[in-house]
Amino acid sequence: xxxxxxxxxxxxxxFVRLVAAALARAxxxxxxxxxPPPATVNSTPPFAASAPPAAPPKPVTAAALFKSIPxxx
Amino acid sequence: MSDSSQTLSAxxxxxxxxxxxxxREGLGTFADPAGNRIAFASAQLLRSLRxxxxxxxxxxxxxxxxxxxxxxxxxIARDLDARLAGEQQPALAALPLEACLGFLEHHFSGHGWGLxxxxxxxxxxxxxxxxxxxxxCFAEADPEGSDFADPVVAGMLQGFFEHISGQTLGCEExxxxxxxxxxxxxxxxAPERLATVLPYLGREPAEKxxxxxxx
Numbered sequence: 001x002x003x004x005x006x007x008x009x010x011x012x013x014x015f016v017r018l019v020a021a022a023l024a025r026a027x028x029x030x031x032x033x034x035x036p037p038p039a040t041v042n043s044t045p046p047f048a049a050s051a052p053p054a055a056p057p058k059p060v061t062a063a064a065l066f067k068s069i070p071x072x073x
Numbered sequence: 074m075s076d077s078s079q080t081l082s083a084x085x086x087x088x089x090x091x092x093x094x095x096x097r098e099g100l101g102t103f104a105d106p107a108g109n110r111i112a113f114a115s116a117q118l119l120r121s122l123r124x125x126x127x128x129x130x131x132x133x134x135x136x137x138x139x140x141x142x143x144x145x146x147x148x149i150a151r152d153l154d155a156r157l158a159g160e161q162q163p164a165l166a167a168l169p170l171e172a173c174l175g176f177l178e179h180h181f182s183g184h185g186w187g188l189x190x191x192x193x194x195x196x197x198x199x200x201x202x203x204x205x206x207x208x209x210c211f212a213e214a215d216p217e218g219s220d221f222a223d224p225v226v227a228g229m230l231q232g233f234f235e236h237i238s239g240q241t242l243g244c245e246e247x248x249x250x251x252x253x254x255x256x257x258x259x260x261x262x263a264p265e266r267l268a269t270v271l272p273y274l275g276r277e278p279a280e281k282x283x284x285x286x287x288x
Contacts, residue, residue, distance in 0.1 A: 068197070
């Protein structure tokens with residue numbers, strides 16, 4: 001019969017291996033036991049998905065432009 | 074399709090510049106698509122009028138032409154405003170700049186006056202707009218005079234840009250195909266600034282006059 005301490009160490013050794021494997025699968029996730037979703041072709045990084053698309057520049061009206069010209073300088 | 078045509082089409086205004094040609098209104102009278110009466114004048118008639126008016130008083134032809142052009146330029150802008158208002162579109166001055174200038178360029182080419190381009194490179198810093206006209210019909214119709222051939226165009230540009238800007242402006246021709254330039258050029262700015270370069274017009278090339286106005 002395995003002494004309890006020896007048995008304990010064996011289980012602890014298994015635990016360390018299990019954590020290491022989970023960390024490797026998670027790729028650095030905060031929770032090593034929750035692996036990241038599988039990568040897909042359309043997946044985008046979270047920061048890119050949250051960034052709003054740039055609005056197109058508003059065209060300058062003729063009145064606004066000609067009003068801004070320093071005619072008399 | 075030109076850039077300005079594409080801009081106007083994108084704004085739903087392409088049909089206005091697509092209207093081309095003059096239509097016969099009655100016996101011997103023609104009108105443009107806006108309904109304005111068109112007068113065709115031969116080169117001989119233009120030359121004769123210049124000789125008669127300048128014979129009466131030197132410089133009178135230029136004065137009359139510029140005043141007529143000024144009235145015409147303002148009317149071009151008002152007619153376009155009325156047309157746009159009739160179609161529940163923004164007024165000329167409220168359109169994007171490219172569309173506003175596109176209307177002017179099309180009006181010039183549609184009437185056979187020449188190919189107009191407007192250069193705003195000196196506008197923001199020096200308060201100067203330069204317009205250039207290639208194939209001026211006025212320079213081609215009357216190539217013999219000693220002075221610049223396009224006072225009517227200078228007046229038109231002055232009237233049009235005054236309407237758009239809401240400012241009192243002046244416009245002077247600073248180079249002319251009649252005097253050997255590749256194209257006719259016009260400077261548009263405040264009248265008092267143009268007055269400072271009047272002594273140099275016809276004596277210095279356009280680049281030098283522009284440099285004086287930008288100094």
